[in-house]
Amino acid sequence: MDMHPLETRQRAITLLRDGATNADVARALKVPVGTIGAWKHKDRATRGECPGAHHSTCPRCDGQPMDSAAYAYLLGQYLGDGSISHYSGHRVPTLRITCADSWPGVSRETAAVLLRVFPHNQIGRVRKAGCHDLKVVSKHLYCLFPQHGPGMKHTRKIALAHWQQEIVDAHPWEFIRGLIHSDGCRITNWTTRVVAGERKRYEYPRYFFTNKSDCIRELYTDTLDKLGVTWTHCTRHGNPYNISVARKQDVALLDVHIGPKY
Structure with a gap:
C-alpha cells in the first residue's frame, strides 16, 4: 500500500x-x-x-506477444485472490496469487498460467498456514494490471481497461474460470419435498461466486450474461456478496468449462 x-x-x-x-x-x-x-x-x-526499452519484454510497452487466454485466466485470479506489493527496499513490484492447499490442481494451473504470461520470469512460492502464495516479480506488473491501487480492491472502483475487455470478450470462459478458481466453488445443495405423502431428499449442484467488490461481481455477471448463463443474487445476512448459478442447463454448461476445484 x-x-x-x-x-x-x-x-x-x-x-x-x-x-x-x-x-x-x-x-x-x-x-x-x-x-x-x-x-x-x-x-x-x-x-x-516504454520503461527499460532495451530489455523490455512487456506486451503493453513494446508489443511483445502475450498468451491472451492465459492472461484472461490470470486476470480472474488476480481480481479474486491476487495483490501487487512494492516492498520497502525492493526496486521491482511483486504479484502474489494466493492458492489454498486444498486445491493443488488449481495451484498447478495457476503456476503454469503465470509462466505463460511471464515466460522470462521465475515463479516463487511462499508457504502460509493452509495456503501458499505464487509470486512473480516484474517491473511491468503495473502495465498489465492497471487495477492496482492503494487499499483493498472492494474499497475502490475496479474497471477493465479497453484492451483488457477485448481479451475477456475473446476468452470469456478463461476469465470466468479464473474468478471461480479464486473466489468461487461448485457445491451440492439439497432440499426435501413431499411426494405422494412421502418426504424425499433431492440434491442438485450449483456454482457460487463470492466477492465483496460490487465492481468485480459485476464483471463476473456481465461475462455470464454474454455467455447466456442465468445467475441470481443470493443475499446472506443482508450482504449481496454471493452470485449463484443453479439452473440445470447452466450448471451443465459451467461443468463443461469449469468443473469442481481440484
Missing part, C-alpha cells in the same frame, strides 16, 4: 520529468528509492512510454 501523501508523489513525478535521478528525488523527498522507481515506471507506462 502506498502510504505517502499524494502531494509527495506529484512532486516526485514533476522532478523526475524534469530529469532528476531516482536517487536524487528519493533523498530530496525522504522516500525509498524503490518507491520512486515504481512511481516513475507507472507514470511512464500511463503516458505510453
Whole structure:
C-alpha cells in the first residue's frame, strides 16, 4: 500500500520529468528509492512510454506477444485472490496469487498460467498456514494490471481497461474460470419435498461466486450474461456478496468449462 501523501508523489513525478535521478528525488523527498522507481515506471507506462526499452519484454510497452487466454485466466485470479506489493527496499513490484492447499490442481494451473504470461520470469512460492502464495516479480506488473491501487480492491472502483475487455470478450470462459478458481466453488445443495405423502431428499449442484467488490461481481455477471448463463443474487445476512448459478442447463454448461476445484 502506498502510504505517502499524494502531494509527495506529484512532486516526485514533476522532478523526475524534469530529469532528476531516482536517487536524487528519493533523498530530496525522504522516500525509498524503490518507491520512486515504481512511481516513475507507472507514470511512464500511463503516458505510453516504454520503461527499460532495451530489455523490455512487456506486451503493453513494446508489443511483445502475450498468451491472451492465459492472461484472461490470470486476470480472474488476480481480481479474486491476487495483490501487487512494492516492498520497502525492493526496486521491482511483486504479484502474489494466493492458492489454498486444498486445491493443488488449481495451484498447478495457476503456476503454469503465470509462466505463460511471464515466460522470462521465475515463479516463487511462499508457504502460509493452509495456503501458499505464487509470486512473480516484474517491473511491468503495473502495465498489465492497471487495477492496482492503494487499499483493498472492494474499497475502490475496479474497471477493465479497453484492451483488457477485448481479451475477456475473446476468452470469456478463461476469465470466468479464473474468478471461480479464486473466489468461487461448485457445491451440492439439497432440499426435501413431499411426494405422494412421502418426504424425499433431492440434491442438485450449483456454482457460487463470492466477492465483496460490487465492481468485480459485476464483471463476473456481465461475462455470464454474454455467455447466456442465468445467475441470481443470493443475499446472506443482508450482504449481496454471493452470485449463484443453479439452473440445470447452466450448471451443465459451467461443468463443461469449469468443473469442481481440484
